[in-house]
Amino acid sequence: MLFKLAWRNIWRNKRRSLIVLISVMVGLIAIVFEDGLSNGMMRQMLFNQISLDISHVQIHKAGFNNNKIVKNYIPDYKHVESILNSTPDVEAYSKRVFAAGILSSASNSSGVILYGIIPAEEARVSVIKSSIVEGNYLGSDKRGIIIGKKLAEKLGVGVGDKIVAMANTLKGDIGSDAFRIVGIFQTSSSEFDKMAVYVNAGTEQEMLGIGDNYHEFAIITKDYNNITSIKKNLEAKLGSKYEVFTYRDMLPMLIYQMDLYKESMMILNIIIGLALIFGIVNTMLMSVFERLREFGVLMAIGMKNSRLYLMILFEAFILGVIGTIAGLICGLLLDIPLAHSGINLSIFSASLESFGVGAVIYPVLSLGNIFNAVLLIPFVAVIGALYPAYKAIKLEPVYAINYV
Amino acid sequence: MEILKAENLVKVYQDNGVPVNALRGINLSVSKGEYIVIAGPSGSGKTTLLNLLGALDKPTEGKIYFEGEDITLKEKKELSKMRLHKLGFIFQAYNLIPVLTAIENIEFSMMLLGIPDNVRKEKALALMDELGIKELADKRPNEMSGGQQQRVAVARAIVNNPTLVLADEPTANLDSVTAGHLLDLMEQMNTEKNITFIFSSHDKNVIDRAKRLIILKDGTIEKK
Ligand SMILES: Nc1ncnc2c1ncn2[C@@H]1O[C@H](COP(=O)(O)OP(=O)(O)OP(=O)(O)O)[C@@H](O)[C@H]1O
Ligand SMILES: [Mg+2]
Numbered sequence: 001m002l003f004k005l006a007w008r009n010i011w012r013n014k015r016r017s018l019i020v021l022i023s024v025m026v027g028l029i030a031i032v033f034e035d036g037l038s039n040g041m042m043r044q045m046l047f048n049q050i051s052l053d054i055s056h057v058q059i060h061k062a063g064f065n066n067n068k069i070v071k072n073y074i075p076d077y078k079h080v081e082s083i084l085n086s087t088p089d090v091e092a093y094s095k096r097v098f099a100a101g102i103l104s105s106a107s108n109s110s111g112v113i114l115y116g117i118i119p120a121e122e123a124r125v126s127v128i129k130s131s132i133v134e135g136n137y138l139g140s141d142k143r144g145i146i147i148g149k150k151l152a153e154k155l156g157v158g159v160g161d162k163i164v165a166m167a168n169t170l171k172g173d174i175g176s177d178a179f180r181i182v183g184i185f186q187t188s189s190s191e192f193d194k195m196a197v198y199v200n201a202g203t204e205q206e207m208l209g210i211g212d213n214y215h216e217f218a219i220i221t222k223d224y225n226n227i228t229s230i231k232k233n234l235e236a237k238l239g240s241k242y243e244v245f246t247y248r249d250m251l252p253m254l255i256y257q258m259d260l261y262k263e264s265m266m267i268l269n270i271i272i273g274l275a276l277i278f279g280i281v282n283t284m285l286m287s288v289f290e291r292l293r294e295f296g297v298l299m300a301i302g303m304k305n306s307r308l309y310l311m312i313l314f315e316a317f318i319l320g321v322i323g324t325i326a327g328l329i330c331g332l333l334l335d336i337p338l339a340h341s342g343i344n345l346s347i348f349s350a351s352l353e354s355f356g357v358g359a360v361i362y363p364v365l366s367l368g369n370i371f372n373a374v375l376l377i378p379f380v381a382v383i384g385a386l387y388p389a390y391k392a393i394k395l396e397p398v399y400a401i402n403y404v
Numbered sequence: 405m406e407i408l409k410a411e412n413l414v415k416v417y418q419d420n421g422v423p424v425n426a427l428r429g430i431n432l433s434v435s436k437g438e439y440i441v442i443a444g445p446s447g448s449g450k451t452t453l454l455n456l457l458g459a460l461d462k463p464t465e466g467k468i469y470f471e472g473e474d475i476t477l478k479e480k481k482e483l484s485k486m487r488l489h490k491l492g493f494i495f496q497a498y499n500l501i502p503v504l505t506a507i508e509n510i511e512f513s514m515m516l517l518g519i520p521d522n523v524r525k526e527k528a529l530a531l532m533d534e535l536g537i538k539e540l541a542d543k544r545p546n547e548m549s550g551g552q553q554q555r556v557a558v559a560r561a562i563v564n565n566p567t568l569v570l571a572d573e574p575t576a577n578l579d580s581v582t583a584g585h586l587l588d589l590m591e592q593m594n595t596e597k598n599i600t601f602i603f604s605s606h607d608k609n610v611i612d613r614a615k616r617l618i619i620l621k622d623g624t625i626e627k628k
Contacts (some may be wrong), residue, residue: 001508001511001512001515001521002515004504004508005501005503005504005512008503008504009503012502012503293498294498294501294502297493297495297498297499297500297501298501299460299484299487300458300460300487300493300495301487301488301492301493301512301513301516301560301561302484302485302486302487302488302489302491302513302516303484303488303516304481304484304485304516305480305481305484307516396460396461397460397461398455398460398461
């Protein structure tokens with residue numbers, strides 16, 4: 001009966017209740033939406049990094065990561081390869097020669113990371129092949145090179161132009177080689193596009209004088225959620241001569257940034273929650289003051305204050321529950337199509353690209369966060385009703401009855 | 405048997421800092437089964453007195469004993485319990501909970517007592533039948549006339565078998581015929597169920613039917 005009473009009281013002033021409902025709904029939609037967007041953005045940031053050069057797992061000679069010099073090449077890459085081939089978790093891998101160097105055109109020069117790759121292998125672990133916007137992906141041409149669009153602009157070169165790459169050789173002198181640009185790529189990260197250039201592994205090995213050796217294995221696993229156990233497994237098989245890094249190890253800043261982002265989203269949610277609370281405080285106060293007389297009658301016929309208090313909280317709770325359900329439905333209806341089509345944020349894309357996100361965000365809903373919001377909002381509504389309900393029961397029944 | 409006793413009741417309101425002596429020393433004894441009308445000009449203190457007797461407000465001075473217990477010393481919680489179990493109220497207007505139907509309004513006080521759903525439905529219907537308002541059961545207050553609402557209010561006031569029913573000008577908003585019906589009803593409940601009634605009125609018709617008349621003037625009881 002108390003439920004019945006609360007329920008009918010809610011619909012008594014339909015407009016006011018609708019306003020509360022809508023604000024709860026909008027709050028929830030905002031939370032669902034913003035959660036989806038931020039999740040999508042963070043995932044994209046991470047996936048983009050992974051698909052550029054990081055991959056899921058990298059293997060080097062122990063110490064390489066701290067000191068990326070030419071002589072720190074992998075001691076026995078065939079051994080590593082045979083281990084990877086017999087590890088079922090491994091989906092694909094790419095062997096890379098790595099050298100920090102300088103790329104010069106006739107007009108300009110720029111510091112770069114010179115990757116020596118086997119084009120077919122690299123195509124399976126990174127996004128470079130599909131990021132070619134001009135010319136072609138790296139083929140068997142020994143003098144071919146592909147560079148990022150930003151770098152090409154900086155050097156003032158285009159497809160077919162010649163450039164010279166320089167890097168320290170194993171012996172310690174400077175090796176250099178002339179290349180012809182066969183393709184230009186553009187990825188989600190303009191920073192990356194300024195830095196990374198790709199040539200055939202054989203050519204770079206020759207230039208550096210490291211025989212047929214490589215510096216890096218970039219590995220894509222079948223399930224990146226299992227990354228820690230895969231890492232342990234590989235470490236055990238490879239022994240201490242090698243170092244195994246996961247993307248989490250290699251992207252500490254990004255992981256940190258993502259955590260930070262999550263926290264800032266939480267703060268945003270708290271702000272939305274607070275706004276909701278104030279909205280509800282306001283509406284419930286109005287509704288309480290409108291009904292003081294009635295509360296007086298209820299008190300007179302023997303309704304205990306605590307019960308009256310509960311009834312008012314109950315009204316807010318019901319409003320919260322209805323608003324949550326409606327908001328959740330609307331939020332999902334809005335978000336699910338967007339999760340497929342993506343949200344085009346190209347207006348902001350310059351900044352997003354330097355973030356490594358890309359212009360189109362695909363919202364990703366995290367069930368956990370939505371679940372939390374759904375559980376919390378009815379209680380937020382109750383919190384908003386605490387004060388109005390308190391005001392209602394503070395009154396002596398006689399004043400309430402005489403209140404007009 | 406004495407059920408209610410007021411001793412030297414004084415009520416002073418503060419009206420913007422100006423003290424208003426609404427009651428100046430009321431002494432009153434009420435026995436079970438009495439049917440009392442409090443009359444007096446506007447501002448004489450009728451509402452104030454009824455509110456004090458019903459424990460809706462506290463006196464500035466004086467004592468009120470209900471069934472031998474001093475209710476001026478009781479806490480809010482005990483008072484609402486007492487009102488629920490022992491008292492019934494009828495107000496001049498806006499008595500009923502607007503979102504509940506007539507029968508739900510009557511059931512409400514039984515619900516507060518924790519009487520189970522089916523029992524209270526049955527009891528409410530039986531009472532409405534007795535009061536001749538059965539056909540109002542599913543109407544909301546705004547679908548009823550003032551007289552009908554007051555009769556439902558009487559039903560609500562007596563459904564928990566109270567010792568005492570207090571009514572502040574219950575007929576004030578009714579025409580004389582309707583008021584007459586309401587008085588019939590209350591008189592019937594008084595004689596049949598031995599429920600004590602105290603109510604206030606301006607109305608000569610009502611005053612004429614009083615079994616005991618108390619006349620208030622300037623916050624004191626006028627000697628006859
Ligand atoms: N809350 C209050 N604050 C200040 N003064 C009050 C208050 N309530 C009543 N009074 C004053 O106390 C006196 C008695 O009022 P009360 O309402 O008891 O009279 P009444 O006999 O019921 O009058 P009426 O017939 O008009 O209903 C009046 O002078 C009134 O102005
Ligand atoms: Mg009065």
